[in-house]
Amino acid sequence: MKEQDSAVDFEAICSTFHADYQRIVEQVGHVIVGLGPVLEEVMVALLAGGHVLLEGVPGLGKTLLVRTLADAMELQFSRIQFTPDLMPADIIGTNIVTTDESGGRVFRFQRGPVFGNIILADEINRATPKTQSAVLEAMQEQTVSVARVRHPLPLPFMVLATQNPLEMEGTYPLPEAQLDRFMFKVQVPLPGLEELTAILDRTTGTEAPAAKHVVAGERIRQMQQAVRQVLVASHVKEYIGRVVLATHPHDGAAIPAVRKYVRYGASPRAAQSIVLGAKVLALRDGRANVAFEDVRKVVHPSLRHRLILSFEGQAEGAQMDELIERVLEGVPETRAD
Numbered sequence: 001m002k003e004q005d006s007a008v009d010f011e012a013i014c015s016t017f018h019a020d021y022q023r024i025v026e027q028v029g030h031v032i033v034g035l036g037p038v039l040e041e042v043m044v045a046l047l048a049g050g051h052v053l054l055e056g057v058p059g060l061g062k063t064l065l066v067r068t069l070a071d072a073m074e075l076q077f078s079r080i081q082f083t084p085d086l087m088p089a090d091i092i093g094t095n096i097v098t099t100d101e102s103g104g105r106v107f108r109f110q111r112g113p114v115f116g117n118i119i120l121a122d123e124i125n126r127a128t129p130k131t132q133s134a135v136l137e138a139m140q141e142q143t144v145s146v147a148r149v150r151h152p153l154p155l156p157f158m159v160l161a162t163q164n165p166l167e168m169e170g171t172y173p174l175p176e177a178q179l180d181r182f183m184f185k186v187q188v189p190l191p192g193l194e195e196l197t198a199i200l201d202r203t204t205g206t207e208a209p210a211a212k213h214v215v216a217g218e219r220i221r222q223m224q225q226a227v228r229q230v231l232v233a234s235h236v237k238e239y240i241g242r243v244v245l246a247t248h249p250h251d252g253a254a255i256p257a258v259r260k261y262v263r264y265g266a267s268p269r270a271a272q273s274i275v276l277g278a279k280v281l282a283l284r285d286g287r288a289n290v291a292f293e294d295v296r297k298v299v300h301p302s303l304r305h306r307l308i309l310s311f312e313g314q315a316e317g318a319q320m321d322e323l324i325e326r327v328l329e330g331v332p333e334t335r336a337d
Helices: 002-029 036-047 062-072 088-092 129-141 193-203 217-227 234-245 256-261 268-284 292-303 311-315 320-330
Strands: 052-055 077-081 093-099 105-111 118-122 143-146 149-152 158-163 184-187 262-264
Touching (some): 002 036, 002 062, 036 268, 036 292, 062 118, 062 158, 129 143, 184 292, 256 311
16 A cells, blocks of 8 residues: 555656646746757756756857746846956855944854855856855855855755856866866757747847746755655666766776777766756656666766866867767667676
8 A cells, every 4th residue: 555655646746746847948938049958958957956057158048048947936046247356255255244232343144146046157267266166165065154154055056157168268267176066067059040030039029028936946845855766777877887987088998089088087976967867857757767868868968077188189179079979879778798
């Protein structure tokens, strides 16, 4: 009887999860044009409790996408414009001297813009490494520390950082440690002709489309917890492990292209990102178990920012997504005994 109740419960979880997921996507689709794959990867990262690095040239709607996503979910949106003169205190906040009720002077913590649910770190690579590192604890621990006091951040909490791949003058490349804390790196493509026409229709008229609140923040927390209940079979976990290890040039399973073009492979965090992302896709599609197809869909955004090219790879202009695809082709789903 308990097994039947459990099956019914999970079936109900899948049904409501899919319905809420679709409601969010539909509302964002009323505002955003042509970024369906980008929205899917951002949604997967959000429901897995991860952070996203968005890469694309200016004017593609990255900021609007993030703001609209927050609106659809009734979450607090906060935008931080990263510049070379931005200081860590400008992000996390600082202690200020105030007067209490008795007239005495006391320190009071004034929160910075990082205290929100959906944080847009715009052009994050324009800030100095010291300022970039200020968001490390927030992304990893979901807390910030000021004067030896830890302050918890509101949940759900997600950082979406943007960077321009073309204009590199005056930028500070993100350190590998910070890149590794992003669950996904998502490429934002240029729109096609039909999409560009639709964008003009929506943005140059008298009324601007807006997203309605359809899901509350507490519901997002419940969806994130439901994702953790999805099962991953041992042979699927092993496949994920072999894919990650195959990105290391000194591993015995590494393909020739990896040995030639990659300097350092993906970390264990990459495997965690793949597992959690695949769980979201499985639950969205109404399945209690992760399939190989789910894994393959999240491998590219999980790995493309974690592999470090060798000098030869940089000189020959090795394309990261092509390299990852060759890794997938070289790693069979079942290990030969």
